[in-house]
Amino acid sequence: MKGRIALAFAAAALMVFAGYAALYIAPDEKTMHAIQRIFYFHVPSAICAFVAFFVVFIANFAYLGTRQQKWDWLGVAGAEVGVACSTIVLITGPIWAHPVWGVWWTWDARLTSTFVLWLLYTAYLLLRGFLEDPQRKATFSAVFGIFAFLDVPLVYFSNRLWRTQHPQPVILGGSNSGLDPMMGKVLLISFVGVLCLMAMLIADRYRLERLRWEYEELRFRAESRAAEEGAKAPRAAAEMR
């Protein structure tokens, strides 16, 4: 519990500081000016979505290998948090795009593959709702989760492989790319803040799934006991007669 409070405090403090740094410390970008500062939350959210989906991918493989329920819990926790992060990406992106490109959205490779990624993991979460049996639910979602992860490298490389409206990468983007050192530092602070938030949310969501499992076990025991007592009652009444 103390670790969770420390993580929550660190995440909130880092996010507040990141907001301040993005507005007042980061240098002004020469062509886009203020609106470029969305970069400090748009990019970290996108990276954290990738990290969360990678957690899902690892958890799905581990579940299929070991059949331990804890991996399924981690998978669903990572998927939900990944969807939350990619929702941020899909909302902040158009807010940034509109004043710069003149349109809210365009169906280029980067934007479309990101939207497909969001749809895939939303489908992953919805699929779980349709299946009752826990083993089947975990197996189907593990297979689907591994398949869904194939879109992550596609999103990452989309603006390297195809001509896109979305800008070319500024980090690890080759000889013509690069970032002002101060912009890099502010981006790093924002990234660590969002990463801490993501870790805290995954931990909370994992706990929720573990408790749900405990609840189902207890409910099964309570129902079994009620059924036993229900069977005993007519027998006792017959003996009395």
Added chain:
Amino acid sequence: MKNFESLFAAWMVVWAVFFLYEVTVARRLSKLQEDIERLKQQLREG
């Protein structure tokens, strides 16, 4: 500052999504904990 409204909106979206998500998880957690306690009590009483 030009486009400040858009920047502010984006900043609010980040906080709103994380905050609302955390609230829903916390609510689901507390509801589940209550249900577990109720079931445990039921099982103890036999």
